[in-house]
Amino acid sequence: MVGLIVAAAMMTSFGEKITPENAWREYPRPQMVRDNWTNLNGVWDYAVTSVTNTPGRPAKWDGKILVPFAIESTLSGVGRLLEPNEFLWYTRKIECDPKPGERILLHFGGVDFRTMVFIGHDEVTDVPHEGGQNPFTLDITDYVKKGENELTVCVWDPTENFVNSRGKQSFKPSGCFYTRVSGIWQTVWMETVPDRHIGGYTVKTDIDRGEVTIEFKVESGKCKVGEQGTIEIEDSASSRLCVKNTFTPGEPCTIKLPAPVALWSPENPKLYNFTAKYGKDVVKGYFGMRKFEKHKDSKGVLRFFLNNKPYYVMGTLDQGWWPDGLLTPPSDEAMAFDIKTLKDCGFNTMRKHIKVEPLRYYYLCDKMGILVIQDLPSGDGDAFDPQKASVVPRYGLQRLEMKEMMDVLQAVPSIVMWNPYNEGWSQPGEFLTHSMLDFVTRYDRTRLVNGPSGAWDWEGGHLIPKGWEWSKRIVTKHKPEGECEAADAVDLHLYRGPGMIDVNPRRISFLGEFGGLGHPVEGHLWKEAKGSWGYGGIEDTKTREGLEKTYLGLMEKLGELAEKGLGGSIYTQTTDVEIEINGLMTYDRKVLKFNPEVLREAHRKIIEKVR
Template identity: 35%
Template sequence: MIYRTEYPRPQLVRKEWQSLNGEWDFAFDDQNIGVKEKWFQNSNAFDKKINVPFAYQSKLSGINDPSFHDYVWYRREFSVPKEWLDQRIILHFGAVDYRAWIYVNGQLAGFHEGGHISFSLDVTDHLTGGTETLVVRVEDPSTDETIPRGKQFWIEKSDAIWYTRTTGIWQPVWMEPVSATSLAKVRFTPDIDQGNIIVELDVQGDYLEKQVDLEISFKGEKVVKDTIKLLEPHTKRAIDLYNRKIFRTAFHHTGWNWTPETPNLFDIKITLRDDATVLDEVDSYFGMRKVHVENGMVYLNNRPYYQKLVLDQGYWPEGLLTAPSDEDLKKDIELALEIGFNGCRKHQKVEDPRFLYWADQLGFLVWGECAASPSYSEDAVSRLTREWLEIIERDYNHPSIVAWVPINESWGVPFIKANKQQQHHSQAMYHLIHSLDTTRLVISNDGWELTQTDICAVHNYNHGSADEKAKYEVFKESLSTKEEILKSKPALRGIYADGFEHQGEPILLTEFGGIGFKVGEESGWGYTSVKNEEEFVADYRRVMEAVYASKVLHGYCYTQLTDVEQEINGILTYDRKPKCELSKIREINDMWHSPIVKD
């Protein structure tokens, strides 16, 4: 069976493409002899089969081996359709953890480092026109604490908040043909204050005497048809949507901005032409959305917006980091919306673009985060920086993403409280991301020991059990006002690093809760525990009442949507079964919350 048959890149869709998911040859290379013995030219070295795009540690891979194997190899044969042979053939990898060498017909075609983001190769010059051989060598250092690994444990057995590792290919592999002159990048920047969408296009190849036709539609009706004569490979055009007559008359009264309540999207077709010849054609979409902070609040489209987020780790029992199907990605969002959340913090993972597509379509806020490295080094800084450059390049166009979280709970910067070098790293990530993306908020160190930041993001799990009334009152008091929050040390760490202080940014409680509830035969832990459904709902209400009583919090992120391995603190089990009637949790999430009091 071939999994994941949908087009993998929803922001730049071409009609012609071919999935390379499915059964591949596979081999462990524990002695790291594959290069010396030229496994990229030797099919006899491969003694296993694997179902791509699932990591060998997962059940759906067909191997299901969680032990350490730092070097692995993949191999498969494929054919390029004959009608493609006069075009350039681009090979795409959704994500390969961590380093990947790509061989086509025995020749090295490319290399990529970084385990959580997409990359592409033009493999045309390595093809024969007959049966082609694709080999991928992967290095994933299991115990290296200076590579971005997120929740992937560097000890073989999962424990506490650390989970089974993911090695190798874990997002779709596919190929498509493009002309020698084609669209390389499309970027949309909404400006709702001016009513403009700023369209940026990068063209590779001979751009001279070429043109690009833009056709923008809203709910099936054409709004814009425009042509750009290319004068250089990079083109930027601001398109006025407000003053289009058809838009004013047909759509203005219904609203057209993107919000969770009204996830309006514009469809756009981009056609690259040479006179009457179509060289490239892609379909995409964008949302008109603005995020900023003002008066201690987060604003969405110039209105204060209270964020009710849920922590989402993006793990599945049979696929680990890889969703079994596109429908599973969609289902997680639908369940979160059903529970009464309006978004998620995607924790320590760069999620599959199809998840972001469904967030855009269904109306679901996303805080984008990256896997952290456990330890600090100059190499760790370089690796994290490279990944963020690629994250923003890939995911910039998704209107659902409203914030970026480059660092979490001082992971990778353990001495940031007083260490100037690590503080500079946090500040550098904050400014780097803003230099690349002016449309979103950036949280410098989610949880505590913040440096310069757009949101004061606080973690506090100290709500205690139902019978620990004194502890609960301290928890409630610690959230009650700005002064109480800023002087609190919920994990024995200050909210701001030395030399930094609150500058009026909105305060959100971005991790809390984590109520453990064992269902069936599962075992594990939570920050507190309950014995049955009634206790679970009552404890959830108790914790949320403390949050809603705060005079300063402007949103929250509850831990967490689902159980993950030994963590049983989800609202849903690991296999997405509700632990109680979801309507009861929604009723609590829909409770009135205190108005923001400026103090």
């Protein structure tokens, strides 16, 4: 270890390589790249103060922290828990050179939860930013001077004391809830852009027509009447120029691609790169030509279809936690390792479980080829109490965060289905559940929408949890049209399982969680904690032989269900997480508990039953 970072009880091999000089140096937004940018990751000063004090500069700074790792993490160099009655402060110097006709943008990939930003003594955030999972941007042009400026960030994180989306963070980690994460946990960076610049874009692909439609949004200043931009599209594999076209900001630009069109899939993740120019602004991005829908197969069973062919979704529950970085992966290499391991084991999908990853993660999914079912991080709500699950006082915040997440991730081809609710957590009762599903379906027509995953699904194969035993029950007696028609799948959670809900004429039968076979690996347990457990138990899976035999038994049953109409399945889970030991890998990623060739062959047989 070098600099701030000290050895901890559990480190990944990737975390062991991290230094203040190499921490997260890559461009943080591969979906829209500019050349002129400044990485602000590295060593900052930090301090913790009481919230009872009027917000202001700390009287003194407590020490150094390595951004972008959360203060609770080992890789931050601090490893301190932040309490809800405390403010977390950061400061560092930044160099700026404001020029006429240019804007300086300050980007935060993720800060949990409520954030105030200052340049010198001026607050840039007129209203503190709320939300720990989605990125945000501030225009600091009017606040900075040429040369050195002081950047200060103040964060308050209530974790469980508020209705904020927090996923599995907890004050008291136990069971399936983990160490909390506060403050900056993703890349902080600046870029200089022209006054009139591209602020983002949306992508819609039509593989049947061989067309892509891109709409560019322009920020700052006024568009000149009739002013257009240009876009050049090239094949990412050969860098061959495919087509050049013009676009008008704010209007859809439909472009015909030359045949044969390269389709994107996990088996063949072909991408197209593009360069867009508008005035003095130049951005580079990419897209994948893919189509993910629900259709009936030749037997009349409703299934997932990828690129017009039946496709069995074979995935894992992917929590995205790390023993050394917590919510923050140690590096690009670490993220790619997880994805490659899943593919080596024959999985084609991951369910990104109540966490939003850094944008580079999704780029790797696009590039390496794996489908992503994206959860909305949950907040308050009791999964096992219908009275509490029926009322969420901040449904508006939940819906806003869902919209923000969809906006940020819209251009990611690997994301094929949204999952707004997990096991009733934060689920706001029947009417608002239908409202959310309808909103998501209407807002993004390019993806499917999962019904409530494993819990309150009024008229949709309704699952009431009783401990860890799940039973089918009709929660409310409505007419058939009262079903969550906006959803495309009806989702069962069953441990060990597998199992399925009867084939539905309007929604795909989906097994959103199952398995959870526990297997402890000595020397690779979280703080060697007692109480390690797995959703599916550990009695017959303590040995590697027993684990593999039991897993293959589950796969045999899963194959039978796939033939009957099951559309996909999500095994729990990619890695151990803290005291959960039901991962394919240990928490430190140093031990793969299975023979990947054995898993790949078992999964191939199931996938081929559907094709």
